[in-house]
Amino acid sequence: MIGKGGLFAASQSAFKDLGGVYLAIIGGAAALETTWVEQIEDVDLDDLNPESLWKFRVKGFGPLLVAMDSHGGNLYTKVNDAARDKRAGVLAALGVKS
Numbered sequence: 001m002i003g004k005g006g007l008f009a010a011s012q013s014a015f016k017d018l019g020g021v022y023l024a025i026i027g028g029a030a031a032l033e034t035t036w037v038e039q040i041e042d043v044d045l046d047d048l049n050p051e052s053l054w055k056f057r058v059k060g061f062g063p064l065l066v067a068m069d070s071h072g073g074n075l076y077t078k079v080n081d082a083a084r085d086k087r088a089g090v091l092a093a094l095g096v097k098s
Contacts, residue, residue, distance in 0.1 A: 006076035007068065015070045022068035024075065036061045 001007075001020065004027035015021060025033065042055040067075040091098050 002064065006074070012068055012072070012074060015068055016072055019070045021066050021070060023064040024067035025064055 002023045002025050004025055007022060011022070036058045037056045038059050039057040040054065041057055044053040044055075046052045065075060066073070088098060
């Protein structure tokens with residue numbers, strides 16, 4: 001799966017149970033991303049546009065980051081936790097009680 005934001009915990013569990021990854025792509029780069037598509041091979045659930053499931057044949061795709069993986073890794077959680085820890089440290093250094 002490819003997207004620009006995180007997913008819910010149920011999706012993370014599905015990656016772990018079924019195998020799979022969530023690849024992060026830069027938001028707003030759709031014009032560039034479309035140059036990688038060689039052919040649209042299939043569209044399912046097309047009544048759910050833009051949430052339909054598309055199967056593309058691509059060339060030169062990427063680079064992408066593995067943001068969520070089948071081992072329980074979650075880049076969004078790691079970054080959020082690190083930011084919260086850093087924020088707490090900065091506030092403490094400034095004498096601000098949280």
